[in-house]
Each structure stands twice: as structure tokens, then as C-alpha cells.
Amino acid sequence: MTTPSDPRAPHYLAALTARARYPLGPPVTLELNRCDGPYGELAALLSRHNGLTAFNAGLQVFRAGAQGLGPDLQTWNDPQTWKHTYEGLADGLLCFAQDLFGVQFALDTEARVVRFDPETAERTVLGDSLEDWALWLLADPDVRGARAFATSWQDRHGALAHDQRLIPWRLFTLGGTYEDDNLAVKDAAQCMRIRGPLAQTLHALPDGADFHMTPTPPPSDPDLLSHHELEAFADYSTLLIQDDQARLGEPEPVWFATLAANWINTAPGIIGIGAARPFDVPVTVDVRRTPPADDAERQQADHVTEAGLTLPSGRLLISMQDFDDELPRISLAPGTYAVRIYSHGLRTVSEDGLEGEDRYHVVLWPTDEEHPAQVLKRYPEPLPGG
Known part of the structure; x- marks a missing residue:
């Protein structure tokens, strides 16, 4: 040597x-x-x-x-x-x-x-x-x-x-x-x-494990950064889209009343959305570079809401105050995002609220603008699950 x-x-x-x-x-x-x-x-x-x-x-x-x-x-x-x-x-x-x-x-x-x-x-x-x-x-x-x-x-x-x-x-x-x-x-x-x-x-991830949360975006949509298909438990017909480190605590009853009325409300690092059934429901999450171009999906959806969300941890969690380590986290660049939620299939929900083909599409994109919680398209009938 x-x-x-x-x-x-x-x-x-x-x-x-x-x-x-x-x-x-x-x-x-x-x-x-x-x-x-x-x-x-x-x-x-x-x-x-x-x-x-x-x-x-x-x-x-x-x-x-x-x-x-x-x-x-x-x-x-x-x-x-x-x-x-x-x-x-x-x-x-x-x-x-x-x-x-x-x-x-x-x-x-x-x-x-x-x-x-x-x-x-x-x-x-x-x-x-x-x-x-x-x-x-x-x-x-x-x-x-x-x-x-x-x-x-x-x-x-x-x-x-x-x-x-x-x-x-x-x-x-x-x-x-x-x-x-x-x-x-x-x-x-x-x-x-x-x-x-x-x-x-x-x-x-263990050696040889597949990573399914982020498949390759379709060539027809080059602005789609990642696509995630989840099942989330909508306890009390509610889901929280949130930063992994945020905690809702015990908000005033009016917070949930607003959520039930509009299917949208916010707290620091948290967006609350409504769901038609208090069970596991399909949730699709798309992370984009830019907002949806022509937003044709708004015409197809039954109910559409939007709000801003700050993600300092860079990890997005969708659940109802459940932080189990087994729940999937979606990794994003830390920052502020606009979040649009398209609710589909509300008319398929049974009268007892137990069956249905409802599904929820969450779209995020980075933003420097304010995005207050709002309803962009309202379901013409009383919202189910309230």
C-alpha cells in the first residue's frame, strides 16, 4: 500500500x-x-x-x-x-x-x-x-x-x-x-x-418492495406529477386532508356544522371535507404543477370545493384524526397548495347511507395565492351523510 x-x-x-x-x-x-x-x-x-x-x-x-x-x-x-x-x-x-x-x-x-x-x-x-x-x-x-x-x-x-x-x-x-x-x-x-x-x-421500503403510490403520469397530461389511489375511512362522514404534523384538536361545534353544510372547512394545516358514507371510501389524489386546465371534471362532479393548505412537513395525510404509522403518507415539496375536491356518485348512495358508488378526487397544485374555503359547485339536493 x-x-x-x-x-x-x-x-x-x-x-x-x-x-x-x-x-x-x-x-x-x-x-x-x-x-x-x-x-x-x-x-x-x-x-x-x-x-x-x-x-x-x-x-x-x-x-x-x-x-x-x-x-x-x-x-x-x-x-x-x-x-x-x-x-x-x-x-x-x-x-x-x-x-x-x-x-x-x-x-x-x-x-x-x-x-x-x-x-x-x-x-x-x-x-x-x-x-x-x-x-x-x-x-x-x-x-x-x-x-x-x-x-x-x-x-x-x-x-x-x-x-x-x-x-x-x-x-x-x-x-x-x-x-x-x-x-x-x-x-x-x-x-x-x-x-x-x-x-x-x-x-x-424493504428490498424488492413495489412503490405503487406514484405511477408514471399519462403522456396526455405532462403536468401531472404524481397519482395516488387510496381507501380512506370517513369517520362520521368526514375526512381530513392535512399536513402530517397538524392536529385538529377539539374545534367548536360550529366548525363541524359548517363542514356538514358545505363539505368544506379549514383549520391550520387541515382541510375538512364531507363524505356520503361513514365507511372506507375511494379517494384519488393527483398532484399537479398547474391548476386543471379547462376543469371539465367540474361539469361532471356532483359537488366541488376548494381551499388552501400549508404543508410544512412535506407529507400529506388523508384520514379522520388517525395517525397510525401504517397509513400512507404522500410526499410533496413543503409549501402552500391549492386543493380542489371533486365529489362524484352522490346520487348512487342508498337511502340508509350504507351503499353507494361515491368517490372523491383531490387535486393539489402549488400556489402563492390565497385560497379561502369555498364551494365551487353545489350539489342541488341535501348533501348525504350529514
Whole structure:
């Protein structure tokens, strides 16, 4: 085995930096909490070249210090920047670089260099040194360093800013493609926060398990990001569409009275909707980039309501105050959404309210506008289930 002082030792890290552009920040003398193995190598690298890009900016090594281009090492690794959305799955990692799509390169607590997949939170050990990491990258820079795609993207669209990355609308893990219409340019930290909640779901699946919650959207509707088919228990003929961390508590009776009258009411992080029967009912959820175009479904539905919903956790739950771990959560980018609910088949419900073919279609899309609870189309007869 060779050592850095051995003249026969490979100098892959030097070969990598020789083809890089640097620095991204002013000169620093970096000291880390650890100096063993790759930690010492990283401190030395950033003290020589404070941040760099390589492979036509397909690879970015973060700078150190408060000034410069792109993310800085300390802020990027602050839990509140993006790691909190992974709820422990990114703990113990010092992320020092990323590729064009936000794949992280990090040092773990065992002083190993690892590749961290932002979509699944899977860690792949690349070696025990930055030399090993550089060798791995140089073995296939077009793929491992995203050089080929970075080059073709910049040729078509121009260079990204240093604080931007590419993120797929439909994640690669779930069948998303590398076509332009499936890619968006976003702030690098936002890209990580978007994927954190979904990574929690995918990481928890056993090997070989199928993930059915998000099938590929039909080609006829490219703005459909995900489609989910659920059975939800409508206790007291009521369902709550809510952020996973929100709790209704015990609202005033008038809250439920309004809900029964209109089949819509809201509380912080919660939308209450009515259902025709107090049993398991079919609920379809579609997440879109944009509102429904011509909204032909409004003409077909019996009753249509709408409200705004804030989802700080990035996990959507549909139930009636049931938070069992077995209930499916729908992972979304944290933010504010408009939610439209189409209720179908109300005329099929039997007089005793026990049988029927009622179904409920929930459509969400991100919004910056206010969406007060309202009835867009009212069922002409008394609403069942009250």
C-alpha cells in the first residue's frame, strides 16, 4: 500500500483539480473538527483551492467561509438548511461536494468517503480517502461527474448559477427521465428539501418492495406529477386532508356544522371535507404543477370545493384524526397548495347511507395565492351523510 509521501503514489486528486476551475471563495486556512484521513485531505484541499467546479460544472466542491460563490461548507451542513427534511437519514455526514443533480459526496463518522443519493438516502462507500473519491470520479467522469449532461444542458440552456442544481419533476427513482420537460432549475438547498420527505418513504421500503403510490403520469397530461389511489375511512362522514404534523384538536361545534353544510372547512394545516358514507371510501389524489386546465371534471362532479393548505412537513395525510404509522403518507415539496375536491356518485348512495358508488378526487397544485374555503359547485339536493 502506498502513502502520500511515496513517489509511486497515485495523485488522482491532483489530476482532478488540474482540470477544475477555482476558487469559489477567498483564500482560507481551513481547520475541521477532525484531521484524520479524508478530513485532513479536505481541509488541505480547501486551503489550497477554496471551492471548485469540474467536469463542465457537473461537479461542485463547496467553498469554506462566509463569502464566495455557491453554498459554503458550514451552512450547507447545518441541519436546518436541508438535512432536517431527511429526519436522521443524513446525520453524521459532512457533505463537501455535489453533482449536477444534487447527489452528495460526504465524509461519514468512520472517515469514509460516501455517495449520498438525495432521492433514497442510500449511502455508497467510495473509499477511505479523497484520492479514492477522485479515482472513482475520473474512472467515468461523464456519468459519475455528470460531465456529459452538464455539457449538453449548458449548450442548450446556458450555465447554472453556483447555488442552483437540476431536479426532476418526476424523480428518477420513480421512473423520471432526463428529458428537458422533466427537469427544473432550482436553488440547491430547495432541491434537497423537496426530496427529503420522499427519501424517508423510499428508504423505509424493504428490498424488492413495489412503490405503487406514484405511477408514471399519462403522456396526455405532462403536468401531472404524481397519482395516488387510496381507501380512506370517513369517520362520521368526514375526512381530513392535512399536513402530517397538524392536529385538529377539539374545534367548536360550529366548525363541524359548517363542514356538514358545505363539505368544506379549514383549520391550520387541515382541510375538512364531507363524505356520503361513514365507511372506507375511494379517494384519488393527483398532484399537479398547474391548476386543471379547462376543469371539465367540474361539469361532471356532483359537488366541488376548494381551499388552501400549508404543508410544512412535506407529507400529506388523508384520514379522520388517525395517525397510525401504517397509513400512507404522500410526499410533496413543503409549501402552500391549492386543493380542489371533486365529489362524484352522490346520487348512487342508498337511502340508509350504507351503499353507494361515491368517490372523491383531490387535486393539489402549488400556489402563492390565497385560497379561502369555498364551494365551487353545489350539489342541488341535501348533501348525504350529514
